[in-house]
Amino acid sequence: MNREHLIAQLARPISYDIAVIGGGATGLGVALDAASRGWSVVLLESHDFAKGTSSRATKLVHGGVRYLAQGNIGLVREALHERTVLLHNAPHLAQxxxxxxxxxxxxxxxxxxxxxxxxxxxxxxxxxxxxxxxxxxxxxxxxxxxxxxxxxxxxxxxxxxxxDARLALALARTAAARGALVVNYCAVTALRHEQGRVAGVSCEDRETGRRFEVSARCVINAAGVWVDQLRQQDGAATGHPVSAMVxxxxxxxxxxxxxxxxxxxxxxxxxxxxxxxxxxxxxxxxxxxxxxxxxxxxxxxxxxxxxxxxxxxxxxxxxxxxxxxxxxxxxxxxxxxxxxxKPQGDDGDDTKGLSREHTVLVSRSGLVTVTGGKWTTYRAMAEDVLVKCMEKRLLEPARPGVTANLRLLGGEPTPRDSVPLSEPQGLHSYGSEADAVLALPGAGNELGGGLSEAMVRFAARAEYARTVEDVLARRWRVLFLDARLAQELAPAVGAILREETGVDPQVQDFLQLGRSYLEMPA
Incomplete structure (x- = not known):
């Protein structure tokens, strides 16, 4: 993925229909749904896609047996439906x-x-x-x-x-294929207000320090556990303080x-x-x-x-x-x-009793915030967000959503044998894109743990990877599986990435991070 091209697109003086803040499951789901309906979309992520919560799930696509015990029939029914949709649309990543x-x-x-x-x-x-x-x-x-x-x-x-992380990546890439501009390592530094209404964001490319002003008719705050930071900034700018919702x-x-x-x-x-x-x-x-x-x-x-x-x-x-x-x-x-x-006014700390359902709020300035929910229902959450935006007239009506039957990149039917996700990662992890990986230099050069040189090149060229962590934590899940092996692979991966991107792959930072995945806390 050509970083210079992405930044050049970001610098264009245009106004988007939607600016999404946050490149986790929720934000990426919104970007894909919106772009598929024909709206112009830009999504900005301060770090890498799924760097936060969305790469750290229990890896379950589930209806929520425990929610059934709580009597939340509606949440379970919705999640069971979405479970089926997800397994159909990304069979190489969900089974x-x-x-x-x-x-x-x-x-x-x-x-x-x-x-x-x-x-x-x-x-x-x-x-x-x-x-x-x-x-x-x-x-x-x-x-x-x-x-x-x-x-x-x-x-x-x-x-x-x-x-989870590779599914997030598939959402990002599929949204881009549908016309969305999705940019990782580009942090939103401020909300832009005009006459008391949110009119866009200010952002900064974390690699070069370049700053940009992005105009958008509708700004969606999908920053996960960090949504309150933007909500409080919005409230301060408009004189309407808000209390934490997460x-x-x-x-x-x-x-x-x-x-x-x-x-x-x-x-x-x-x-x-x-x-x-x-x-x-x-x-x-x-x-x-x-x-x-x-x-x-x-x-x-x-x-x-x-x-x-x-x-x-x-x-x-x-x-x-x-x-x-x-x-x-x-x-x-x-x-x-x-x-x-959090329920309004709740300052307790018993998280088992708090809501797992998602919430969509629209502030007086028009900032749309979505949080809560879980990976399984990311697509339904995205639909709810866009319906709310249309109800509040932040967006003009568009065609109905199409994501219920939209296969993600790599999810097309393939003659290759299906390999269970319980088995180690391999070429099958790329689904119908496996041949594209095999076509790259180094397909026969295994670095270790099933990871080949070609897979690293594919991560840099097609999957937005910029650092060793991007490759070994989220494109290839070895940091989450075997942190020592990840550390051993880091120098070789870094050398290939530097050749592909021309920027510092941050090997030493990753080695330090890898140690933290092994150290027992005091």
């Missing part, structure tokens, strides 16, 4: 996955089984497979390393899993080798010792264990786990696995901040 809930008390089988049968009923034709009651032997066949002592049986149900919640994940839970079934514990949910998810050749739900007030771009959270995950894993991971078995650990929506 069905069977989950097994082991039961160590007799009451768990009828209690959770009834809820999961209702989950099937709500999915209807969008279901991925029927819920099954399993005997003790069948449960152990699917979860070979589950603790057998006291095991009564289990329940298997179906949800999905996905590659209460960040921290989800922690640790990654270990698949030997701790071999096979292609995920482990689901619906209620841990303190009432949270624990998952063990096979993903890209490793096993992800998570996630906790802890309030966090600081909004670090690279949040680190609290020691007690890691100890909690390891302790809970030991209750269900014959051989539980120890701290020295951790290959990588990472944290995602979730933008949970």
């Amino acid at each position: 069905p996955l069977p989950f097994v809930l082991p039961a160590y008390h007799w009451w768990e089988l009828p209690f959770y089984g009834a809820g999961l049968k209702m989950y099937d009923a709500l999915a209807g034709r969008a279901g991925l497979g029927a819920t099954e009651f399993l005997g003790r032997r069948e449960t152990l066949a699917r979860l070979p390393t589950a603790r057998s002592a006291g095991l009564k049986g289990g329940i298997q149900y179906w949800d999905g899993q996905f590659d 209460a960040p919640s921290q989800g922690v994940h640790l990654v270990v080798d698949r030997e701790f839970l071999p096979g292609d079934h995920a482990l689901m514990v619906p209620r841990t010792e303190d009432g949270r949910v624990l998952f063990g998810v096979p993903w890209l050749g490793k096993l992800i264990l998570g996630t906790t739900d802890t309030p966090r007030n600081d909004l670090a771009l690279e949040p680190r786990p609290f020691r007690q959270e890691l100890e909690f995950i390891l302790k809970e894993s030991a209750r269900y696995l014959v051989r539980a991971p120890r701290p020295q078995d951790i290959r990588s650990m990472w944290v995602g901040l979730r933008p949970l929506v």
Whole structure:
């Protein structure tokens, strides 16, 4: 992706229909939907696409079994529908996955089984497979390393899993193919107001320091857990102070080798010792264990786990696995901040009770803010945002949305065999674009861990990659899977990137970052 061309486009003195702030799932979903309807769109991301929350999910495309227990039928029904849409539109990046809930008390089988049968009923034709009651032997066949002592049986149900960062990238590239200008490493520094109305943004290219003024009829704040910063700036400029609407919640994940839970079934514990949910998810050749739900007030771009959270995950894993991971078995650990929506006037810190639904607000100046929700419903969130913009007459009506049946780049049907997302990354991760990768220099030169020279070149030329972190954290997920291997690959990747881009690939910064994905907190 030619950076100079992107910046030249940004410098053009034109007015866009829509300026989107934030290159995570929500912002990219809005940009794709809007561009597909014919509006002119610019999206600005201060770092890399999905650098924040959107690359740090539990990798699940799900309807939300826990929300069913809370009685939120509408949210579950919507998510189940969107799950099917996502699996269809990006089959190389999102696939069905069977989950097994082991039961160590007799009451768990009828209690959770009834809820999961209702989950099937709500999915209807969008279901991925029927819920099954399993005997003790069948449960152990699917979860070979589950603790057998006291095991009564289990329940298997179906949800999905996905590659979150690569899905975000596919959204960005598909939006660009539909005419949107999407630019990473370009930070919005201020909102522009004219006669009390938001009329655009000021931004800065983080590579060169060049500044630009971007005019837009409608400005959409999709900055995730950071939306309140822009809302407060907007309120100060118009004399209408606002209170925070986001209460960040921290989800922690640790990654270990698949030997701790071999096979292609995920482990689901619906209620841990303190009432949270624990998952063990096979993903890209490793096993992800998570996630906790802890309030966090600081909004670090690279949040680190609290020691007690890691100890909690390891302790809970030991209750269900014959051989539980120890701290020295951790290959990588990472944290995602979730933008949970606070009820007005709520200053509490119990994030388990806050809303997982998304919220769309329009300020007096016309700034549109969207936050909350989850990856599975990103497309529905985007539709809701654009409907709200039209209702408020910030946009002229356009044709109906088309994203429900819009395959993302790489998602076209291909004769290549489908490889489960539980298996290590490979050429299959590119879907129908695999041949384009093979056509680049270095296709036969593997750098390590399945990553080839050609894949790095493809990341630079077609996938907006600028730094070693962009490649090894989000285009190729090795930082999230094996931080030591990522550090070993960094110098070779940096040399190729420098050749492709002509800019500093920030190898030393990445090596320091990689260490933080391995260090146990004090």
